[in-house]
Amino acid sequence: MTSTSLCAAANAARVGAKSRRAGRAATLSSRGITSPGDVAASVSGRARGGKRVGWRRADATPRAEAISDPAGVVEEEKDAKQEEVDKIQQMLSKPYKPGFKTDIETDTIPKGLSEDTVRIISAKKNEPEWMLEFRLKAFRKWLTMEEPDWSDNRYPDIDYQAVSYYSAPKVMEKKKSLDEVDPELLKTFDKLGIPLSEQKRMTNVAVDAVFDSVSIATTFREDLAKVGVIFCSISEAIREYPELIKQHLGSVVPVGDNYFSALNAAVFSDGSFCYIPKGVKSPMELSTYFRINAESSGQFERTLIVAEEGSYVSYLEGCTAPAYDENQLHAAVVEISAAKDAEVKYSTVQNWYAGNEDGVGGIYNFVTKRGLCKGDNSKISWTQVETGSSITWKYPSVVLAGDNSVGEFFSVALTNNKQQADTGTKMIHVGKNTRSRIVSKGISAGKSRNCYRGLVQVSPSAVGARNYSQCDSMLIGDKAGANTYPYISVREPSARVEHEASTSKIGEDQLFYFQQRGIDPETAVGIIISGFCNEVFNELPLEFAAEVNALMSLKLEGSVG
Numbered sequence: 001m002t003s004t005s006l007c008a009a010a011n012a013a014r015v016g017a018k019s020r021r022a023g024r025a026a027t028l029s030s031r032g033i034t035s036p037g038d039v040a041a042s043v044s045g046r047a048r049g050g051k052r053v054g055w056r057r058a059d060a061t062p063r064a065e066a067i068s069d070p071a072g073v074v075e076e077e078k079d080a081k082q083e084e085v086d087k088i089q090q091m092l093s094k095p096y097k098p099g100f101k102t103d104i105e106t107d108t109i110p111k112g113l114s115e116d117t118v119r120i121i122s123a124k125k126n127e128p129e130w131m132l133e134f135r136l137k138a139f140r141k142w143l144t145m146e147e148p149d150w151s152d153n154r155y156p157d158i159d160y161q162a163v164s165y166y167s168a169p170k171v172m173e174k175k176k177s178l179d180e181v182d183p184e185l186l187k188t189f190d191k192l193g194i195p196l197s198e199q200k201r202m203t204n205v206a207v208d209a210v211f212d213s214v215s216i217a218t219t220f221r222e223d224l225a226k227v228g229v230i231f232c233s234i235s236e237a238i239r240e241y242p243e244l245i246k247q248h249l250g251s252v253v254p255v256g257d258n259y260f261s262a263l264n265a266a267v268f269s270d271g272s273f274c275y276i277p278k279g280v281k282s283p284m285e286l287s288t289y290f291r292i293n294a295e296s297s298g299q300f301e302r303t304l305i306v307a308e309e310g311s312y313v314s315y316l317e318g319c320t321a322p323a324y325d326e327n328q329l330h331a332a333v334v335e336i337s338a339a340k341d342a343e344v345k346y347s348t349v350q351n352w353y354a355g356n357e358d359g360v361g362g363i364y365n366f367v368t369k370r371g372l373c374k375g376d377n378s379k380i381s382w383t384q385v386e387t388g389s390s391i392t393w394k395y396p397s398v399v400l401a402g403d404n405s406v407g408e409f410f411s412v413a414l415t416n417n418k419q420q421a422d423t424g425t426k427m428i429h430v431g432k433n434t435r436s437r438i439v440s441k442g443i444s445a446g447k448s449r450n451c452y453r454g455l456v457q458v459s460p461s462a463v464g465a466r467n468y469s470q471c472d473s474m475l476i477g478d479k480a481g482a483n484t485y486p487y488i489s490v491r492e493p494s495a496r497v498e499h500e501a502s503t504s505k506i507g508e509d510q511l512f513y514f515q516q517r518g519i520d521p522e523t524a525v526g527i528i529i530s531g532f533c534n535e536v537f538n539e540l541p542l543e544f545a546a547e548v549n550a551l552m553s554l555k556l557e558g559s560v561g
Helices: 003-030 036-044 061-068 070-092 115-124 129-143 183-191 221-225 234-240 242-248 259-267 508-516 521-537 542-555
Strands: 106-108 167-169 205-211 214-218 230-233 272-276 285-291 302-307 312-320 327-330 333-338 343-350 362-373 379-386 391-394 397-400 406-415 420-429 435-444 449-458 466-475 481-490 496-505
Touching: 115 129, 115 259, 129 259, 205 221, 205 230, 214 230, 221 230, 230 234, 234 242, 234 272, 234 302, 242 272, 242 302, 259 333, 259 362, 272 285, 272 312, 302 312, 302 343, 333 343, 333 379, 343 362, 362 379, 362 406, 379 420, 379 521, 397 406, 397 435, 406 420, 406 449, 406 521, 420 435, 435 449, 435 481, 435 521, 449 466, 449 496, 466 481, 466 521, 481 496, 508 521
Parallel strands: 205 285, 272 302, 285 312, 302 333, 312 343, 327 362, 333 362, 343 379, 362 391, 362 397, 379 406, 391 420, 397 420, 406 435, 420 449, 435 466, 449 481, 466 496
Antiparallel strands: 106 167, 205 214, 230 272
């Protein structure tokens, strides 16, 4: 479908939406519901089990009182409503606990970006000549490209010469034993809840810990190797498994795919490599935890996951950074390749520093994530919980090339203060009888902007393709914004594509409903948001459910009232 026809389809959708809204307005008016706010309250206030809460009708008593004393009562209502908004906002504005800095001696290269920078990074990592050529090709491609500006995100021009592209602890060689790792680094990950020591480590989760530009430790590597699973830093994989890297690096996200992926290909420092051989199900969850520590540096990790025929792996990534006043750039690439009958489940808990309440500082999180279901009956599932970063710009995607392949995307994006998020997914249907499902939940508070942008594309070869998309937004306060931009391109008449969207708002009626039952407002907001996000949280691996609940509680902790 051409851009012209897409615009026409969008216009037609808007016209249809207007007519449907008009019809709904007439129906609601006949029921005594008089404003969009009433509709939002009534829709979002429905409790499970069919009970309706928060309905407001035109003949309600407060309306009659307002008529008898317009000035006083209306002003009182406004004050009460603003007080509720302020209380909820206070709840969301809690200190960023991972915002500490680790004082450790580092090897940081000078700021600036040139071919010399690329060569320095490659030399520091002792890479073979073919890897240096890969980087230089990417850098030369990047020089010919322009930074995109079509998203809803607004930020000052990035000075790419003011960034240091490599920073690592001074003694940076990978240690064979955790006893040899700098105790300060181990303490850092302990404080973040990612214990690496033998005594404290999680028993069913293998962790690759990346600190600035290098991987400092990988747990359970030998145990995984016994069943043929390769799990190591990508720097080690380049040296130890060059043929696998040559075959798969850049095969899903090409060097020149976009501006930020080209930059990453030129300067990426570390990341994780996961290889699951034919017929093997990984005996434990695999996880990478990324930590930015150095100021004025960027992080450009690269993750490559290869699942051979009939294999399965569940992978989780987490990330944090210190609370600096300057913005820092994070431009990562994740590539997933799934062969016939293989399944990859990729989960992200993103908690980069989001800046202060005035929008000062924070991480620019510009990430390219893509999976390729290249074999029949393969499956790739993305699950993400996005609560951090000053600006988020990412669209985890799946190319459904194999017949009967499945792509899934489950997302919760919480923005507060002056955070901005333009995120979503792409589902590209190529094979026959392919299926995709999109569930996106956006929560906007403060003066933040939260945007869902999604593409569902059905090629002429995708006979019998099916897609279902659900995009729900929740607004907290009257200064936050939420937008939804669904792009649908269908070029196969037998395909079935469904899209639905809703916007709701936490209001005083709902909080009052809970208070009537002895539930305090802070707990009430937590319950409402937990129910709103439940469909996505249920998709996270069990081992990380507690982490997500703790993270959301932190964001929603402290003081409605």
